[in-house]
Amino acid sequence: MKVLMKPVDMIATYPRDGLPIPHKYRIADTDGTARVIKVDRILYRTEEKLAGNRMLIYRCQSTIAGTQRVYELKYELNTCRWFLYKM
Amino acid sequence: MTGERKIIFHIDVNSAYLSWEAVDQLQHGASLDIRTIPAVIGGNPEKRHGIVLAKSIPAKKYQIKTGETLYAARLKCPGLAIFPPRYDLYVRCSEAMLDLLREYSPSLQRYSIDEVFLDYTHMEKHFGDPREAAHQIKDRIYRELGFTVNIGISSNKLLAKMASDFSKPNKVHTLFPEEIPEKLWPLPVEDLFMVGRATAPKLHRLGIYTIGDLARADPALLKKRLKSHGLLIWNYANGREDSPVGDFPGIKSVGNSSTIAFDVEDRKTAHMFLLSLSEMVAMRLRNAGYLARLVVVSLKSQDFFSYSHQRQLYTATDSTNRIYAAAVSIFDEMWQGEPLRAIGVRAGALVDGSLQQLSLFDPGDWLKQRAMDAAVDKIRTKYGSNMIMRAVFLHSGIKPLTGGVWEEDYPMMSSLL
Structure with missing residues (x-):
């Protein structure tokens, strides 16, 4: 997997008793067109606090252009932003 | 002090501002670790705040010194990478480190944004041998927070602080009183805490060039030449210091x-x-x-x-x-x-x-x-x-x-x- 760290538009749910769950996100493709990707499965979630900055990392799986891909999403608690971290 | 001796840690972040900037950049997807290239944190030269606040270890090899102008630093190293300071980031990193250290002792003192004293006395029961605990703390800070620290261990704050300065980065050093002749005394007298630009030349004139020279000097002579400060540094050179680890003393001005x-x-x-x-x-x-x-x-x-x-x-x-x-x-x-x-x-x-x-x-x-x-x-x-x-x-x-x-x-x- 390569580090991308691209900001994405996200639709997620925030359960009353837990951490956010990503459902689908929109990302600008290399040619500038927007592409929507649905999160098929969340494999596991970890947390990091590098430099004291908390981030949740979701290892996810989706079907993109007909192939099944595993990648990571990151949620920065401090700014409430989502990123496509690695793919 | 009587009874068993105290155990004090001094935790010092290696090139603090620069390390913190590096970790933040890496966390946000940067591919280059600025700790591995000649890089400095510096103010804005247009506002005339253009001095080096922190430098990477590769930058040190170009003889770049903290406090010199960015202009002078660029002359020494033309390809130097310069990043602006971000105080909010530094406060956040410092807080996160303190939170982690609080797990090891209730008695902490934040000496500055990147230096902390920790009183480890009586903590062996919980976390084991001081050296092992220090290694554990150092490794945890690196793993969880992403930056490296030096930890000095001794029986008082002065010696712990001197120990953390021995060799960098990412190391644990001890400097117990019995190690003073071997580890502290050969160092140049300028390395001693509280011996600075003004005091060092005065000591040189007295023929005092190493911390050992100072420790063996006649205290009456030092008092005569340097007043009470002479006695203070003479005591420091002998490793005598006995202030408690506590909150920052009340402000003076x-x-x-x-x-x-x-x-x-x-x-x-x-x-x-x-x-x-x-x-x-x-x-x-x-x-x-x-x-x-x-x-x-x-x-x-x-x-x-x-x-x-x-x-x-x-x-x-x-x-x-x-x-x-x-x-x-x-x-x-x-x-x-x-x-x-x-x-x-x-x-x-x-x-x-x-x-x-x-x-x-x-x-x-x-x-x-x-x-x-x-x-x-x-x-x-x-x-x-x-x-x-x-x-x-x-x-x-x-x-x-x-x-x-x-x-x-x-x-x-x-x-x-």
Whole structure:
């Protein structure tokens, strides 16, 4: 997997008793067109606090252009932003 | 001290500002670790804050020194990468490190933003041998927070601090009293805490070049030449120091200063800077609950000549107007009309602010002044510091409040252990 760290538009749910769950996100493709990707499965979630900055990392799986891909999403608690971290 | 000996850790972040910037960049997807290239954290040269605040280890190989100008640093290393300082990031990193350290001891002292003393006495029962615990702390900080630290272990704060400085980065060193002759005494005397630019040449004239020379010197001679400071450093050279690990000692003075983007050449502008600084100083005094009996004004001229004058007040005060008035009168006495690049205002000789002694000669409206100061503080705290300002600053391009509060709250350097 390569580090991308691209900001994405996200639709997620925030359960009353837990951490956010990503459902689908929109990302600008290399040619500038927007592409929507649905999160098929969340494999596991970890947390990091590098430099004291908390981030949740979701290892996810989706079907993109007909192939099944595993990648990571990151949620920065401090700014409430989502990123496509690695793919 | 009697009984069993204490165990003190000194935790020191390696190239703190630079490491923190590097970790933040990596976390946000950067592919390059700026710790591995010649890089520095530096101020903005256009605002004349252009000095090196922190450097990477590769930058050190080019003889770049903390405190020198970015211009000089670029001459030594043309490809040098320069990043601006980000104090909010540093505070966050420092807090995160403190949170982690609190798991190991209830007794901590934040000595500066990137240095912490930790009292490990009696903690062996919980976390084992001090050396192993120190390694564990160091590795956890690296794994969880992403930056490296040096940890010095000894039986007092002075020796622990000297130990953490031995060799960097990412190391644990011990310097117990029995190790002093071997590890501390061969070092040059300038490396000793509290021996600086002014003291070192005086010691050299006495034939004292290493810390060992100082430790073996005659204390009476040192006292004669260097007064009480001579005894202090003689004790330090022998590893004698016995202050408890505790919260930062109460503040001794409150001051702000500013290096200005242009040279100040007229009195009116200088007075505006004094007012702007006095606003910040007085607000911080009131916030900390102190009154000041001393006002100091310091100036730095265009050609880097610094001087300061001070004046005792008849009664202690925290009023912006009174501090400003004192600062103006000191300034008018001392200033010779030369172009100024930096101005500072400091309030000292602090006393508890819960009682206030009045004077017959004070202006009669002090109650009104006090109420006004309180109202202004309240507005600034609630809505932001620029919500209310003196009309003189309108369209002047000068900030109505000058001086970062932050650096003062976590002192960069202190002579008090």
